[in-house]
Amino acid sequence: MTSLDLRPLPVRHSVDVRLPPSEAFDLFTREIGVWWPKGDRRPGTTLEMERRRGGRLTERRADGTRFEWGRIAAWEPNRRFVLTWTREAEEDHEELPIAVTFARTSTGTCVTVSYELAASALPRASAAVMQTWRGALAAAHRHAMQTVAVCV
Amino acid sequence: MHYECVIAALADPTRRSILEGLRGREASVAEIAAPLPVSRPAVSQHLRVLSDAGLLDVRRDGTRRLYRLSPRGISDLRAWLDTMWSDALQSFAAEAEARHTAKTRRGNASKTKDTPE
Numbered sequence: 001m002t003s004l005d006l007r008p009l010p011v012r013h014s015v016d017v018r019l020p021p022s023e024a025f026d027l028f029t030r031e032i033g034v035w036w037p038k039g040d041r042r043p044g045t046t047l048e049m050e051r052r053r054g055g056r057l058t059e060r061r062a063d064g065t066r067f068e069w070g071r072i073a074a075w076e077p078n079r080r081f082v083l084t085w086t087r088e089a090e091e092d093h094e095e096l097p098i099a100v101t102f103a104r105t106s107t108g109t110c111v112t113v114s115y116e117l118a119a120s121a122l123p124r125a126s127a128a129v130m131q132t133w134r135g136a137l138a139a140a141h142r143h144a145m146q147t148v149a150v151c152v
Numbered sequence: 153m154h155y156e157c158v159i160a161a162l163a164d165p166t167r168r169s170i171l172e173g174l175r176g177r178e179a180s181v182a183e184i185a186a187p188l189p190v191s192r193p194a195v196s197q198h199l200r201v202l203s204d205a206g207l208l209d210v211r212r213d214g215t216r217r218l219y220r221l222s223p224r225g226i227s228d229l230r231a232w233l234d235t236m237w238s239d240a241l242q243s244f245a246a247e248a249e250a251r252h253t254a255k256t257r258r259g260n261a262s263k264t265k266d267t268p269e
Contacts, residue, residue: 011237013238016245035243
């Protein structure tokens with residue numbers, strides 16, 4: 001029996017951009033709806049971030065309704081923020097804190113996304129992210145029910 | 153990895169409880185069902201959905217069927233979350249590069265305008 005690695009897994013993704021930290025931070029947060037991959041959300045929706053501690057990252061639909069993706073747990077302009085990925089309307093509400101840092105480099109800014117993930121937290125973390133991408137939880141469940149029929 | 157199946161499998165809180173209960177151990181249907189507030193047939197159905205999604209491995213031990221987390225399924229989930237962030241950052245970098253290029257062009261244009269011939 002292959003043993004399962006249950007150690008927490010630090011996940012880090014970095015990218016270098018040729019913008020100063022203040023501009024990179026602004027683009028990342030203020031214009032997240034512009035650059036976030038379109039494939040991850042429904043057509044006609046946009047992402048908006050309330051740029052302050054306690055602020056929300058929400059998906060706004062064409063009809064004006066909003067769906068929360070996460071909340072800002074820490075806010076240090078031009079340097080760093082922490083986003084907790086949430087699922088509202090879930091009883092076993094669980095959060096996955098994700099830190100995004102902006103470090104000055106000789107050519108611009110190094111942007112790093114990092115979080116720690118235990119294997120045991122993977123199903124919840126993945127479910128949170130997947131369901132967020134699917135939009136409202138109800139829709140996810142409806143979709144899930146249809147999909148189960150296809151998969152089984 | 154069939155993401156649609158995995159989404160469906162993870163959408164249910166009972167199925168997530170089953171996965172968490174199986175970390176680090178192998179268990180039979182009866183053992184899995186014991187702490188759960190659902191019937192055994194319902195648990196069996198959940199186990200089938202999880203197995204079909206590639207999240208559980210199952211083996212026979214005499215008349216019992218023993219379930220455990222699939223290392224493959226878990227590493228697929230890790231890879232999937234990784235992909236999500238690397239895709240998002242690539243998309244961010246592309247937009248940042250476009251801004252940088254636009255800024256440089258504007259800078260050059262105003263330099264040309266301001267500089268007397």
